[in-house]
Amino acid sequence: MQSGWSVPDSDGTAFTPMVVLELAPDTNEEAIKWLLSRIRDREQNGGVELLLEQTLTGGHDGQKGNPNVFLVGSTLERLLHGAEDVGLFKEFNDGSMRAFTYTNKDNFKDFQGDGDSLLSVAECQYIIKHKLDTLRAKDEANVPGYPKAKLYPGKSIIRRLQSKGILLQVFPLHDKEELKRLSFSWYKKVKFSSSSSFQPLNDIRRYFGEGLALYFGFLEYFTFAMLPMALIGIPYYLWDWEDYDKYVLFAVFNLVWSTVFLEVWKRSSASLAYSWGTLSRKKAFEEPRAGFHGVLGFNPVTGRKEPVYPNSKRQLKIYLLSVPFVLLCLYLSFYIMMIYFDMEHWALALYEVEPNFWTGLFLFVPSIIYAVVIEVLNLLYRYAAEFLTDWENHRLESSYQNHLVLKVLVFNFFNCFASLFYIAFVMQDMVLLRQSLATLLITSQILNQIMEAFLPYWLQRRRNKKAHKRLVKVMGDRELPLPEQAQLESDMSTYLGTFDDYLEQFLLFGYVSLFSCVYPLAAVLVVLNNITEVYSDAFKMCHVFKRPFAEPASNIGVWQLAFETMSVIAVVTNCALIGLSPQMKAYFLESDTQLILLVVCVEHILLAFKFILAFVIPDVPKQIQIKLARLEFESLEVLKKKMRPHLRKSWRPRRAQTLTSEEEEEERHRQPRY
């Protein structure tokens, strides 16, 4: 948690600011004073004992800056206690990962000297955020100066201030020094490292937290997993466009491979999560999300007063409005698809009447337009889905996320792949399928790269260009002073989480796997896309967006399920495609029935094989299972000893250090009788 800056608190303590708290410019003075005193107050009095300092900047670029921007920091002591509160796992002296406790701090490997090196800045920021979130109202009836912003005992003050628009944002500060190091090792250096990963995952995790590090780990893993498919796909593309015999082999390989790599990813992510201490970390009790509203009642779990909202009402909203809305959107998407086919038809007719270069080029236009429309529809639908899911008023962030992901996945899947399914199984036109797949894939990749990285970067640049230029002129190569830095970062866009990034990979996986046997080149395109994706995502995290708070995560959550579902659907589509292929039909000239039965049999065997494989491969590597079991065992033992310390002393076997040859003799036990 080294950082170049330090500012004094009001009582003179110098501290390193880590988090920025931005209140509305017109916030009532009384409320500010109250909030600051509550944050600074000792824990016995219900405060969170953090250090605070107002940035005193007149605003940059001639505009009037917001005077109500505060820098938040903490003493090391408080951070260490906080690490225990949030349940951080750290490496113990014996190499295992254990929940950090303050009293036991000297036994942790990275705790040296005063413990400065134990926590990464991201962890400190996470702890400070946790402390701010748990700042609870005592007996204030409302926020001072805001009679409408009601409070009741135990209510999180920060969430109330946010929901009332008094608190504009809370965000962690970038650390220019560390960021420079990170971005150098991440994407500025071509490396063939000896470690298991090309990206500095541990550094990413130290800077951005586990959630983002897992995303980048998955992105890299997924790209490598596509490599065999891509390498096998190239000769197929170069030499045997129409040889379906080999495509069968290719498809079967793809299906087995996609099952294996998804299972192996589970194991790798468990290893990563173990080494980062999130695998066995207990989830903190989930507070209601900030937007949740309802009649004041009692939480049946905590017994605390909080808004409650009847589940039946939520179910009604879901089934009477959300589900019909999604179906309507699907119908709309289907309708647009039919228009696309009309256009396609029309373009073809034009080409047939007058076949020249321009009408030939024009053949691609409908697909490109359709690809753009798909992206636009996805985007619009995304907003609608967010609005609807908000309106459904879920109590927990996790349940909100699940409903949102489900809505978005269903629509995006349909929107992206419906036309391909239609071409493949209704029109049964394999040439058009290949052409559409290629156009859709390439167009959506290009659009994605533009929307995701270049657009925000360009907007960002335009916004800050003048200000930055002027500042650079003034400061030269020197670091920006802290208040200016905070103001600058406060204007950057907010990173909305890994949702869109995973969604993109999910759709790419669909393009590769669903129709892999008609277009083996898809994997090549995805690999190429993902190589640039790593760089552009890394760049946007470092330079386009505000630093996000670290998000502890032990796996990629619902996305694992989504990818696995896609790979099951892929078995069905590929088997069907192979069954439809003219070569297969040529083999079974006399009887379609036999062909179909064969295809169905193969499909069932493949599906059964997939499920057995997923069941047989353990989700957590043996080595880590043993480590976890050891910890569990030790905690049981400690518990037993604590309960009755006078017992079990003399006879408990000590851990023997060496084996004598006598002890090593082979021991064979007879079978017991029943």
Place this chain on the structure above:
Amino acid sequence: MQSGWSVPDSDGTAFTPMVVLELAPDTNEEAIKWLLSRIRDREQNGGVELLLEQTLTGGHDGQKGNPNVFLVGSTLERLLHGAEDVGLFKEFNDGSMRAFTYTNKDNFKDFQGDGDSLLSVAECQYIIKHKLDTLRAKDEANVPGYPKAKLYPGKSIIRRLQSKGILLQVFPLHDKEELKRLSFSWYKKVKFSSSSSFQPLNDIRRYFGEGLALYFGFLEYFTFAMLPMALIGIPYYLWDWEDYDKYVLFAVFNLVWSTVFLEVWKRSSASLAYSWGTLSRKKAFEEPRAGFHGVLGFNPVTGRKEPVYPNSKRQLKIYLLSVPFVLLCLYLSFYIMMIYFDMEHWALALYEVEPNFWTGLFLFVPSIIYAVVIEVLNLLYRYAAEFLTDWENHRLESSYQNHLVLKVLVFNFFNCFASLFYIAFVMQDMVLLRQSLATLLITSQILNQIMEAFLPYWLQRRRNKKAHKRLVKVMGDRELPLPEQAQLESDMSTYLGTFDDYLEQFLLFGYVSLFSCVYPLAAVLVVLNNITEVYSDAFKMCHVFKRPFAEPASNIGVWQLAFETMSVIAVVTNCALIGLSPQMKAYFLESDTQLILLVVCVEHILLAFKFILAFVIPDVPKQIQIKLARLEFESLEVLKKKMRPHLRKSWRPRRAQTLTSEEEEEERHRQPRY
């Protein structure tokens, strides 16, 4: 834990004997003395502080009895401490289930007076068994008097004695009074109780433990779940043998129903397990099974010295011997099936040559012979599977059980259903299928009832007839004296666990679901079978077998998976059967292809629907989820308070007791900004 008997310990303490320890009649005196003193010894000295008394009976029926039979009991104090050690959950004063702790004992609901009523006899016996199992060697190099029975520090003494054949058996005593009450309310009384279950599940659990109670709960639930199928099946049987239209409806209903009821069972068993305190009870650390052998090494988890056996060697054994052996058995079973078909053919030919009553009856003979052969093969294979799995040398009982169940399931499934699959899909003879199914089902039910209940009972009776008669003559209606009772029970057969009972239900479920659309009467037969099964199983538990030790269980484990897998296979077979039906073929006269495609589509939709249904229905009822969450939350809170007791006092919100109208005003929060 009331019981009529009490015997004095050597030091004069009167105690209720609960468990019998039977050593070999020729056991070395020195070893006996050592074992008794170790068991009686105080815990500080490595003993387990149990009470012991030798039964002094000259043997009954003129035979010389075994003098080395010991009755084991315990003081109430020790049992309560033991309840804490094994992690029993009991109902707390506030109605929730909590881990029992001795210091907190007065706050548990059933703890009245000196706590006599808190523990059931089954629990006391379980605790005593746990204590005996954890009696560990100190620094003895071997069992006194048995230089070959090596010991090392931390090794369980009881397991070593068992594996060396010195300890013949450990079993809990029946409690005549309670048994009489239990069997009356269980199967002697016709009841239409108001409770959710017809059987006294809570009493069964108190007497036999959770594992058995869950089996009987499942048996009853499964029988009730078959009722709708049976009721719908009767009119099909009576009126429309060949109306496949309605069979389609019937099959679809069956498929959906079987998914729903398996999911709902998960929820009911979670409710039962919660009320019995096994749902959130932590599994104790699993010791190696008694038969496990290997080179002495260190357990990587506990660091204790114990035999280790390389996993690679075990894998080699499995893949080089067990798997080929299973395949060989499957081939043998297939071969026998072909012989059956030859016999069938021959019987039919005989009937066609000379059609009269006797040859007509003779038509059923091959099926009956085949059914008997199947049962015999299953039995023989079962022994082979046990031998092989033993030889694979699994370290944990759970892993041993999993491998055994897998072997037995695969073979039994093939052995029982292969002929039906062959008839249905290779011969496509629906009449023969129906006839074979009926014969197989009925014969196997009759055989099962004989093998399971009547045979052991008859053997038991014959063995004890004389002895019992004489005793009854001497004692009249009075209770048997304790030593005689112990001797009598020691000669009873040992109950080998619920494995065979679940297996039988699994196969019955197969007969009902796999081919439900050709033989709707199967469900009726299964319901009838299961009604007698409940009675015969209850009877055999109470009067045929030794009382088993209670087995804590929170679900039916691997059997849930087995039943679910069967219901997935049933979707495939039923769809295929419907596709093969002449009526369906009549609809699609022109094109088989269309028919098959339709069937495949319907099958995929049903399968997808099944998986979605299984995913959507929560495994634990909401009410119990809340209770579990509350406990989790409280333990987190307690932990926080314990860590720093001076903090978080003044401001923590107290649980408000009433809501004023002012507080009840609707609170609406605005959406927070991102």
